[in-house]
Amino acid sequence: MNDYRLWYSAPAAGWAQGLPLGNGRLGAVVMAAPHREVWSMSEVTYWSGQTDPAPTSGGGKAALEEMRQHFFSGDYEGGDRLAKQHLQPAKQNFGTNLGLCEVVIDFEEQKQEQVSGEAGHFRRELDLTNAVAGAVYQGKSAVLHREVFASHAGNLVASRIWSSLPGEVSFTLSLVNGTEPFPAAAADGDSLEFRSQATEHIHSNGACGVHAKGLVKVEISGGTIHSGNGRLTVTGADEARIYFAVSTDYRRTGPEWESESRSTIEQAAGKGYEQLREEHIADYRREYDKVSIQLGRSDKADLPTDERIQSLGRDGVEDPQLFALFLQYGRYLTIAGSRADSPLPLHLQGIWNDGEACRMGWSCDYHLDVNTQMNYYPTEITNLGDSHLPLMRYIEELAQAGRPTANRLYGSGGWVAHVFSNVWGFTLPGWETSWGLNVTGGLWLATHLIRHYEYSLDREFLEQQAYPVLKEAAAFYLDYMCVHPEYGWLVTGPANSPENSFYPGDPGEGAQQLSMGPTMDQILVRELFEFCLMSAELLDRDEDFQRVLQEAISMLPPLQIGKKGQLQEWLEDYEEAQPEHRHLSHMFALYPGNGITPGRTPELSGAARVTLENRMLQNELEDVEFTAALFGLGFARLHDGEKAYKHISHLIGGLCFDNLFTYSKSGIAGAESNIFVIDGNFGGTAVIAEMLLQSHADEIHLLPALPAAWSTGAVSGLRAKGNTEVDAVWNNGQLTSAEIRTFSPGTVTVRWGEQRTSFQAEAGGSYRLGSRLELLP
Template sequence: MNDFTLWYSTPAADWSQGLPLGNGRIGAVVMASSHREVWSMSEVTFWSGRIDPEHPSEGGKAALEEMRSYFFSGDYDEGDRLAKQHLQPTKRNFGTHLGLCEVVIDFEKKNSDSDEEGIFQRELDLTQALAGAFWKDDNIMIRREVFASNVDDIVASRVWSEVPGSVTFTLGLQAGTESFKVVALDDNTLEFQGQATENVHSDGTCGVWSKGLVKLVISGGTVASRDGRLTVTGADEAWIYFSVSTDYRRTDQEWATENESTLMRALEKGYALLREDHIRDYGEQYDKVDIQLGHKGKSGLATDQRIRLLEQGEGIEDPQLFALFFQYGRYLTIAGSRENSPLPLHLQGIWNDGEACRMGWSCDYHLDMNTQMNYYPTEITNLGESHLPLFRYVEDLAQAGRETARNVYGCEGWVAHVFSNVWGFTLPGWETSWGLNVTGGLWLATHLIEHYEYSQDRVFLENVAYPVLKESAAFYLDYMCEHPRNGWLVTGPSNSPENHFYPDNSREAAQQLSMGTTMDQMLVRRLFEFCLHSVELLNKDEELGRKLEEAISKLPPLQIGKKGQLQEWLEDYEEVQPEHRHLSHLYALYPDNQITPDHTPELSAAARVTLENRMVQEELEDVEFTAALFGLGFARLHDGETAYKHLSHLIGGLCFDNLFTYSKSGIAGAESNIFVIDGNFGGTAVLAEMLLQSYAGEIHLLPALPQAWSTGSITGLRAKGNAEVDIVWENGKPTSTNIHTFSPGTFTICWGNHRTILHAEAGESYYFNSELELVK
C-alpha cells in the first residue's frame, strides 16, 4: 500500500462504507466482505422523467413590472402573491437520477466461520484507480480486484487464488427499478434491461431505458447458469465484465446492441491489457499533481480509524490524511467526469445510494451551490479536461433557457433558475421561497470564465464561452430595471439562495423575494465585465460593449450592514435564519475575487464578520458544503488556522467511512445522513486554495498554510494565466518554487509581504529561492 490508498480491515456493512469506482459514465460502489461482494451500479444518463413543454406566461414583462412596483414600495406580500401567480410552475416530470442494479457475488464458505475470523482486507488504490479485497483462511487466500475503464468503457474484475481450483462463487443481479429484468443468455452471460421510473419526481411511466451484459470467463473449473444466476465451481481464476448502454437522447435502436460490441472488444483485448490501458489512461490525469503534507502520518492505520482520530482532535499527527482526502477528491473528479462523459457530475457525482431519490430531494443538478462546488477544484488541481462535460451541459442549458427567458419574462437571451435535470429544465422551481433564483444558470456558466482564465484558450473563448455568456448578458440587459430610489440597475424579484429575511424590525412576516439580491449583483457584474473584456479582446460586438459599459456603471456596490457584515440583500434586512447553510453572497470572496484582503480590506473584514456570525450560531445547519464554504472563505482571507479547523471538521465530522461527504439528517428535509458529493470537491478546493491562490495577475504562494502542515510539497497546481506551480516549504516558508508558464504574461508572485514581478514567456520554467528571488 501507499499513502494514497483507502484501506479497511473490516467488511463494508453498507453503501456508505463501499468504495467508489467510475469511468466518467458508469459508476460502481464496491461493498466487499470476506464471502460476499456487492457492486452498486449506476450510469450517469439513467434518469426518470422527460421533457415537458413550457407554457408562456400570461403576464410577461407587464406582470414583471407590476410585481416589481410592489417590492419597490415595500409591499412584499402583494409582490410575492403576483410572483407565485406568474413565476411558479407546476411540478410535473422533472425526474431524478436512479441507480441501475446491484451485482451480487457470493463466495463459497469452506466452513461456518464468521466473516470476522481469518484475515480480511479491502482497499482502494487512488494511484491506479483499483479496488481490491482479499480473504485468507485455512491457508487459502482469495483475491479480488475491480476497476472501471474509461478507455474501454467497461467495468472489469478478477478473482484468483494461488491454490488451483479454489475459486467458487455465484453471481446474480438485483433490481434497481420495478421494470428490471435479467435472463441468462448462456452458461456465462447475463443480460439485463430496465427503465428509470419512479413516482416521487415523475409520474412513474417515463424515463431512460438501459440494457446491459455481465460476462464470466474462467480458467479451470466450470461455470453454469440457473435461475438467472451464474455459478463458478473450482476455478483457478475468474474474470467478470460489465457493460451497459442507454437510450438517452437516442432515436435509433443501435444503443441496445452497443454494450455487446463493447464487451466483445474487451474480451478480445483480455483482462491484463484492459488493466494496463486503464492504469495508463487514468494516470495521465491523476499523476499531474503530487502532494506531501509533512513526513508524519498514520497510513499504517485503517482509513476509518484515521477519520475517528481526526474527529477526536488528533489530526495534527496525521497530515497525510488531508493529502489523502485531497487526492481522493481528484480521484472522484477523474472517476466521475471525463472529457467524453455524456453528462457532468450531479448531486452524488455519478453514483447513487437511493436516498435522495425517495424523498423531496432529487438526485439532480442544483444550480445554487451543489453543481458549482462539484467543479470548484477542477482547474486548480490540473483536471481541466474534466470540466468539459459541464460546459456541454451549460451550452444545452443555454439553448433550453431561451424558451424560458421568452415565455416567463418576455426577454432576450437565456436563463435558468435553481435546479435542472437532463431534460433541459430551466423554469423557476415550483415554490418561490426557494425556486426563484434568477442567476442559477449564470452561476453555472461562470465556470466557462474560470476555464478560460486558467487556460487562456482563445479558441475556447471565441467558440464556446463567449457565445454562451453573450446570450446570458443579453438576458440581464433586457431583464434588469433601474431602482426608483437610486438608479441602480437591479435584478428581481429573486431569492438569495435559499434564505429568508425580515423586511423591517418587527420580526414578523418573513419574506424570500426582493429586488437586487447581493448574489445576483455579484454574478451580473462578473458576467458583464468578462463579456466587455471579451468584446475588446475579440474585437467584435462594439454596440454590446457600449451597453455593457453603461450597465456596469449602474450596478450596485457591495455594501456593509449595520452589524459590520457583508449585506446579503440590497437592503440591510435581518436574517430569519442566522444559522442558514447557504453563504452564496460570499461569491465575491470565493470563487470570484471582487473581495480580497490586499485590495478590498474593508469588504474583506465584512466578509469575515459574515462568516463568524454564521459560525457562532448554536443551531448552525452543519452540512458538507457549508463546512467547505467556511474553509474556502477563510482560506481566501489568508486565515490558515481557521480554514484548517473547518477542513478538519469536514473530514472528521461530515464524512462516512469511505470518505464520501454527507448532509446531516434533519437539515433541508433530509431523513437520514445523505451522501452529497459536493463536500468532497469543496474540501479538495479548500486545501488547494490554502496552498495556492491566483487572480488578477497575482500568484499567492502558501496564502493560508496552517501550522499542522509546516513542512511539505506540492507539484502541478494550476494558476490563472496558464501556469503550473510547484512549491517546497519548510517551517511554513517556501524554500523553492517552480513556475512553468504555457502562455506569455506578467505575474506578481506573492508570499507574505514579499512581491516579485515575473515577465513570463510561453514554454518556460522559472525557479525562485526562499527569498522569492528569481534564480533561473
C-alpha cells in the same frame, strides 16, 4: 506504505462503507466482505422523467412591472403573491438519476483444513494511484484475492478473482434490480443480459424515463460455470474474470445502442484482462499523475482509513497526510466521475447513487445554487481542466433551453435558468418561489465558462463557447433588469438569495424570501458584464454591445456593509430570519469570484470575515458538507490558514462517511438521514488547494493560508490562472523553492508573504524561484 490508499480491516457494512469506482459514465460502489461482494451500479444518463411541454406565458414585462412596484413600495406580501401567480410552475416530470442495479457475488466458504495464515483475516482497499479496488480474505485453506476497476479506456467495469491455491474460486453471481421492470436472463452459458427503464413515482409519473440494456460476462480458468435461475455459478476455478457493460437510449433514436454492451465486452475479452487493466491504469494516470502533494506524516497514517477519520473528528489529533489523501481522493473522484467525453456532468451525488436522494423530496439532479458549481470548484486548480468540459457542454445546452423561459416568463431576450435543472432541459423556477425563484442560478453555473478560460487562456474556447453563451446571458439581464426608483441602480428581481429569508420590518410581521437586487445577483451580473466586455474587446467585436455594457456596469449596485459590520446579503440591510442558515451565496465575491480580496478591498474583506464568524457562532448552525467547505474557502481567501484548517478538519472528521464521501446531516433541508452529497468532497479539495495556492488577484500567491499543522511539505502540478503550472516546497512554514511553468506568454507576478517578484514569461518557459522569490538559473 502507499499513502494514497483508502483501506479497511472490516467488511463494508453498507453503501456508506463501499468504495467508489467510475469511468466518467459508469459508477460502481464496491461493498466487499469475506464471503460476499456487492457492486452498486449507476450510469449517469439513467434518468427518469422527460421533456414536458413549456408552460404558458408568465405575464412578461407587464406582470414583472406590477410585482416590482409592490416590492419597491414595501409591500412584500403583495409582491410575493403575484410572483407565485406568475412565476411558480407546477411540478411535472422532472425526474432524477436513479441507481441501475446491484451485482451480487456470493463466495462459497472453504471447508478444508487451514494451512497457513490467520483464518478470517480480511482487508479491502481502494488504491487511488491506479484506480483499482481490491479485497483479500484468508480462508481456512487458501487466500482469496479480488480486484475491480472501472475502465474509461475500455468503457466497462472489470474484475479478477483468484486464489493462492488452484481450484479454490467458487461463487454465484446474480443481479438485483434497481428499478422495475428488470428482466434478466442467462445468455451464452456464461453471461447475464438485462433490460431496465428508469422509472419512479416521486419525481415523475412512474412511466417515463431512459431505457438501459446491459451484459455481465464471466470467464474462468479451470473449473466449471453453470447458468440457471437468473444467476451464474462458478465452481472449482483457478481464476475468474467478470466484465460489466451497459448502454442507454438517452439521446439515441436508432437501435444501435442495444448491441453496444455485447460489443464492448467482446472487445475487452479479446484483449484479455491484463491488457485491459494496463490500458485503464495508463489512461487514468495521465490525469492523476499531474499533481503530487506531501503535507507530512504522523503515526496515524498507518491506521485504517475509518479509524483515521474517527480520530480526527473525536480527538483532533494531527494527521497531515489525511488531508493530502483527501485532496487526491477529490481529484480521483473528479477523474472517475467526469472525463472529457462524459455525456453529462457531475450531479448531486457525482455519478454514484445510494438511492436516498431519489426517494425523498431531494433529487440526484443539477442544483444551481451551489451544489453543481462546487462539484467543479477544484477542477482547474488541481490540473483536471479536461474534466470541466462536460459541464461546458451542459451549460451550452442549458442556454438553448433557457431561451423560451426568458421569453415566456419575463418577456426578455437571451436565456435564463433558475434553481435547478435536469437532463431534459428544465430551466423554469422551482415550484415554490421561496427557494425556486433564483433568477441567477443558470448564470452562476455559467461562470464556470469564465473559470475555464481564465485558467486555460484558450482563445478558441472563448470565441466558440464561452463568449457566445455569456453574451446571450448578458442580453437577458440587460433586457430584464430595471432601475431602482430610489437609488438609481440597475437591479434584478423579484428574486431570492439562495435559500435564505429576511425580516423586511418587525419580525412579528413574518419573514420574506423575495426582494429586489439581492447581493448574489449583483455580484454575478457584474462579473458577467465585465467578462463580456473584456472578451468583446479581446476579440475585437460588438462595439455597440461594449458601450451598452460599460453603461450598465456603471449603474450596478456596490457591495455594502451592514450595521453589524457584515457583508449585506440583500440590497437593504435586512435582519436575517435564519442567521444559522447553511447558504452563503452572497460571499461569491470572496470565493470563487475576486471582487473581495484582503489587499484590494480591506474593508469588504473585514465585512466578509464578520459574516463568516457571525454564522459560525450560531448554536443552531445548519452544519452541512457544503457549508463547511464554504467556511474553509472563505477563510483561505482571507489568508487565515488556522481557521481554514479548522473547517476542513471538521469536514473530514465530522461530515464524512467511512469511505470519505461527504454527507448532509439528517433533518437539514428535509434530509431523512445522513445523506451522501458529493459537493463536500470537491469543496474540501478546493479548500486544501486554495490554502496552498491562489491566483485570483492578478498574481500567483504561494502558500497564502498555510496552517501550522502543514509546516513542512511540497506540492507540484497545481494550476494558476493564466495557463500556468506551479510547484512549491516549504520547511518550518517557510518557502524554500518554487517552479513556475508557463504555457502562454506574458507578465507573471509571484507572491509569498509580503514578497513579490515579476518577470516576463515565454510560452513553454520554466522558472525556478528561491526562498526570497529570486529567479534561479
